[in-house]
C-alpha cells in the first residue's frame with residue numbers, strides 16, 4: 001500500500017505532538033518533582049478533632065518555617081482568620097472531616113482541593129503584605145457560597 005507523502009508528514013507530526021505531551025508530563029513529575037498539592041498523607045476524617053496534626057488549627061512557626069494548619073468543613077474554614085509574615089516560606093496543611101472542599105487564596109498560586117481522608121499541603125511565599133480572601137472553590141452544599149476566610153500577610157520583620 002502506498003501512503004501519500006502528505007499523509008506520512010501529518011502522521012509524523014501527530015506522533016511528535018503526542019511524544020511532546022507525554023514528555024512534558026514525565027519531565028515535570030519525575031525530573032522537576034511537580035505534583036498536585038493534595039493527597040500528601042492520609043487521615044481518618046472521623047478523628048480529625050483529636051488527631052494531633054489537626055487538633056489545634058492555626059499558624060505556628062516550626063524551625064523557621066511558618067505552618068498554617070486549617071480544617072475545611074461545611075461551611076467554614078477553621079480558623080476563619082489567619083496571619084502570616086511576608087517574605088517567608090509558608091506551608092498550608094488542610095483536611096476535611098466531611099465532603100470535598102477547595103482552598104484558594106485569591107490572587108496567588110495557592111489552590112488545592114481538600115479531600116476527606118487526606119491531608120493537602122501547599123507551600124508558597126507571600127511577597128506583598130495585605131489582606132487576602134480565601135475561598136472554597138469546590139461546591140460543597142447549600143452553604144458553599146458563605147465558605148470563606150481572611151488571610152492577613154504582615155510586613156516582614158526588619
Ligand SMILES: [Cu+2]
Nearest residue numbers: 101136140147
Ligand atoms: Cu466548601
